[in-house]
Amino acid sequence: MTIIKDAYMRLYQNLSNNENFVDKMNDPLFYLYSFDNFIRYLEIKSFDSASIGTFFLSFFMNGDTQIFDTYFSGDSDKDDSNFRYMLKYTDEHLGKLEEEFKIRPMSMPMLCKPGEWGINKYGGYLTNKIVKEGFTIGTKVHAHKFTNENIIYETLNNLNSIPFQVNNLLLGYLKGEGKYLIKKSNIDLEPLAIKRTLKIAEFFSDVDKFYLPHSVDLRSRIYCNPYYLNYQSDSLNSSLVQFSDGKALDENGLYYLYIYGANIHGENGIGKLEYSKRIDWVTKNKDKILKLDRKFIILK
Structure with missing residues (x-):
């Protein structure tokens, strides 16, 4: 079913790029493209979906292809309404994921200033000069428009030009005597995510400055694009970021x-x-x- 939904979303995305998409939204016949109608068109029944899902689950839970173990959530009584079969990665596969884990460059801070936004200028990550994605995040299926994009350009360019750096004093403390802080804190992160964050901070620790490209949503709220080392992230990531050009407090x-x-x-x-x-x-x-x-x- 996930594969089917992916195919549907690709179709929907292609349609949404059509200039007349918003007008079509008001046309009752357009709802032929609803997901339910899409499933009916493919003549896929619930039984078929369940069978496909069961096949892939069994494939990934047995023999040489096993990557999941099962455990039970709630009472062990299967008649209990809270009873659930849960999946988790096997310890062996989790170790492989840790070794082979790769991080997309677009989830990291930038070592140079982000590209500038402007009329017919695509800013942020340097690849955006080719990709040409807009500065808004979220769904593109809407009729909203900014009445004064120049203000958005100026705001994003100012924020993108602020240099940051890793808080090496805190990083060193967390890796040494202060390890207890992570164990005792209420950081809602998996152990692998904590380890990954500390590794990324260590990678950037020798850099004098890095930059965080930003985007806005349709309400003009500002968001950092990088997932790691940004001031809007979880408490661990945000605590490891500080201004590169600091000033004494008055x-x-x-x-x-x-x-x-x-x-x-x-x-x-x-x-x-x-x-x-x-x-x-x-x-x-x-x-x-x-x-x-x-x-x-x-x-x-």
Whole structure:
């Protein structure tokens, strides 16, 4: 069924590139191209889909081609409504995936400035001069248009020109004495994803600066394109990124840094108290914070 859906989406995408696509959306006959009608057209029955799925599952769960093990979710009673058969990679195959895992360049930061956006200019990753993808993300099946794209161009170009670098002080700490932080934190990442992130950070650790290309959605919300080492990602990835050209904080900056410090520690609900009490809490515990006191850090 996944293969069938892929074929359908390719058909739908080709249709969506048609200039009259939005107009056709209002035509009742156009819904011939709904997925349900597409399945009826191919005369595929549910039994056929299940049979195909069962074949591939058995193929990948037995003998030399096995890559999955099964386990049960919920009660072992098969009559229980919460009972589920679950699949997971075998330990052997998971090890192979780790060895052979390849990361797309377009999910990484750039070592040079991203290409500039403009009228008839495709920015971001350098390959986009050839691929020519727009600056918006999400579905292309819509009738929305930006009334002033120049503002979007200027915003993206400014953000894309900001240099970042790896926080090597934190990276070194996490790889050494601070390994407990990853184990004790609430990072919602699989062990392989954590290992991969640290490896990528190590790869970029000798680089003075790198850049993050951005995109926007139809509401003009900004998104970082790279999956790794960006300030919008999970707590591990975002913590390993800092500005390449830093500036000393003034009193106003320190004020909000203290508040943020109390928020992320959260001892006894300190992050919900008034600002003055949060600042007092940071001031009181400043020495422990600077010394990276282990007992203090994991105390919540």
